[in-house]
Amino acid sequence: MFYREAGDFNTSYPEDSQTFPIKFDRWRYYAVLFVAIFVIPFLINDYWVNSIFLPFLIYSIAAIGLNILVGYCGQVSLGTGGFMAVGAYACYKLMTSFPDLSMVVHVLLAGGITAGVGVLFGLPSLRIKGFYLAVATLAAQFFLVWLFNRVPWFYNYSASGQISAPERTFLGVNITGSNTDAWATYLFCLFFVILSAYIARNLTRGSVGRKWMAIRDMDIAAEIIGVNPLRAKLTAFAVSSFFVGISGALFFSVYLGAVEVGEAFGITKSFLVLFMIIIGGLGSIFGSFAGAAFLVLLPVALKIIGVDWLGWPTDIVAHLQLVVVGALIIIFLIAEPHGLAQLWRVAKEKLRLWPFPH
Amino acid sequence: MPEQLAFTIEVFLNGLMAGVLYALVALGFVLIYKASGIFNYAQGVMALFAALTLVGIMEGQVPFAHLINAILGTDVHHFGWHVPAFLAIGLTMVVMIVLAYLVQRFVFRYLVGQEPIILFMATIGLAYFMEGVGDLMWGSEIKTLDVGLPQGINIAIDETTYGWFGYGFFIDNLDIVAAIIAILLVTGLVLFAQYTKQGRAMRAVADDHQAALSVGVSLNFIWILVWSLAGFVALVAGIMWGAKSGVQFSLSLIALKALPVLMLGGFTSIPGAIVGGLIIGVGEKLFEFLIGAPFLGGATENWFAYMLALIFLVFRPQGLFGEKIIERV
């Protein structure tokens, strides 16, 4: 009825190749952006920001980053936690060494440094493929965590090795530290999310992205048609690590404010982000958001239902959470193996024809 | 004999022993991957679940006691009996077989022919699920596992080597038992695969699903069989590791120790898992002893195992014993 392309004429190539070719879709997208930017900041309090929006937004960036590598370029990586740690520690060192620079610069630079490290650890991907590569990236994960724990320079020689984000501002508004406002941290992260999604979307549908996908689908064939695997794989590692680094920097500075490398950026983090993109959908920007939402919101929702509404003991709820999340993953897979993004696509296809069956 | 050399040999031997324990965990991965192409992320949780079940049965714990008490307001904990270890191991095996059936029936039957990453993800879901169920069933306290395995320094070796070198080597009795069990297990698996009808069918499935189907091998049966075998290996690994640390959540993390072994040995080779385990065990222990602890501040084992495997992989991308990757366009 409403969701269809009838009467929606494109008169130029750019119009034809835009991200949301259907007018209704486009308006829906603008509406989401409008709500996210102009409505939510006025409604949220500390709880909403710290328990739901910040983790969702930051994990979305990490998921977009990893999705570029795994979903678009086909290089399975389990080093996400380590790369987030690089972002976090780079951000910490920058924040403490150059207190006068703006937070945006710190975060972007942290992303850049992570990109460099990512390229370095991406080199084995030229030889090693598939699950073997996944396990090889674990070397990066364990080594980086060990390094940040081991070398006191990274945590400014503090007694315990924890790093704490000092107070820093952007345009005169507190972004990190304890005296922040909910709306400020939210908008700051949202800015990076929109930026990442925009860059990722446009990279993946451009020539760079098509090279990645050619490598993903069959690297030898891609090589034969003239894609340079060295450049394609390493750019994927660089871009992916850039986003992951940004998310690590935000995770440390804006969200938690203090982290310890082994606990915050351990192997479980790598797995968590990988789960997000698989559940959300490989090779889909929307999937990154959906997966992050699924794994961030579901436990919180289950906890609220179980503990706050039903009054069950907290440990039983926590165990049931695992059971429910596990069962849902399996059920989703059986229903739709290609993730939430595919469910979304199918739903949209159905809507286009609605109310007619064919 | 210079002392440093004696120490090095001791570290080497202990590395071999640790490697056997890693290999035990890695075996479970290999079995399933070879037969069905599934990278079973849940293997570590299966070891935990098996060990929890074993202790629960031995101690006569009431399954889901906490949940039952919460719902019904009762106060049940134990049946009040103690099951001897051997019987309990048998019963646990029955549970693992039932689990294998359920996994096959309700999960993987619906996912036949899917891409490896999707099968991998299904095992992630399974891992979450089993972790939750395991905790609900048996509670999350640390449980002491005592099936009568010997532990502690082997005096005979200590004294003999003292006579030879003037320095007594330390070898843990538990490690010796583990090594013997690992040898028996691998021999058993190889014999089973070579000389029984089911074993041959299993290898046929591993080679080619469709060809196996066309000659009348039941994929369903083979996969249940393979998952049961993996469950058995998980149980053995759970007993070995559980004897050291008590049965607790962290048991599921031993899977991380198996990953470098797997990639070094190749995902598809049973001997590869053993050899890979030994190389990783020796490599990480020697590195920690010679370089890590004196120069790098220690605790290098975790990442060095992966680095070692990575270096091997750069030269042999399919692992030491993995099937040669032939790529065609």
Next chain:
Amino acid sequence: MKYKLGTAAVAALMAASPVMADLVFPSLSYRTGPYAAGGIPFADGYADYFSMINARDGGIGGVAARVLECETGYNTEKGVECYESTKGEGALVYQPLSTGITYQLIPKTTADNIPMHTMGYGRTSAANGDVFSHTFNYPANYWNGASGAISYLLNENGGDLKGKKIALVYHNSAYGKEPIRTLEELAAKHGFELSLLPVDHPGQEQKSQWLQIRRDRPDNVIMYGWGVMNQVAIQEAANIRFPMENFIGIWWSGSENDVLPAGAAANGYKALTFHAVGDDFPVFADIQKHVVDAGNAAGAGDQIGTVLYNRGLYAAMLAAEAARTAQGIHGTADITPAMMRDGMEALEITEARMTELGMPNFGPSFNVSCANHGGPGLIGVTQWDAGASEWKLISNFAATDMDVIQPLIDADSGSYATENNIASNCK
């Protein structure tokens, strides 16, 4: 939990409807995850004490106490969620129970004006109340622990540790690295040789470390371990036949969970403590009567009297006493978190008061001041008796070397103050 889920749900709904003027004590517990075995008894002890106070004394100063439990699974992110979701309910004092959560709550609680009590964990230099206005870590911290272990060894060795070799086996994390500086200072002062042996998380494989100990033959081993690392370390120590009485763990390596898996081999293992062990106190009769028999015990009720249960109980007692002090200072029974902070800063624990509470000699007598949020730092030593399956206090709470610790506290808190532009709180 001996009530039905259904009735509990109804009760929760009914409880939620009227605005209750009760004292809220959130408990950020971890009954799941890798460290559940340590979290369950602490959470049980914390909850049971308040249930007992409510039943026996009718609450604190006539106002009922309410424990708000929130499961963190020892995960920092869940800890944030728990903090944010409970602080709106008038939470009086936080017990984050994890070093990671502590570090990230220190600035938050200060900004929100809610006190936090990190008893025997967290950021050690928070003992300096001049900088950390809302964080308390009385009665003892990690550096007291390190010094306490050395003081105990000094006593054992007739006041002389010259030429002795002491090894520190530690969890390779922020927590495990805490004692290193103190021990290095003490090594310089007393002339013993310190060797450091980090164990990476989770610590299931410690053969390298213990082989090294077997080769180096240190006179004593001190352990800062956590989770599965403890059980494996004690087992490995037994395997190499390291004399257990020379092996001392910090209080997080000294519970029943840590020694039971090793069985008889763990006999003689020692651990530091800052509170009493065992269930030989009148308070346990009250708990039995008012809580367990009434069917209100938290958890399965099988943890009563264990080391970590006692620790939870002790933490609850200190919180309740601080609340009572706050009520006295501000002359109102219905206190706010800010008043609670004042109460904690003016807290005075005397032997007479502890006896009155049915907990004679349960912990040291001490008082807190604005400058000193860390208490006296008195450390006792307990020893495991595998035959009787119980911990015994073998060395009473003794003073630690504040000459070494205080400069370290001042330096670390000073750098925090300059990094974050914190003005002096006590002037």
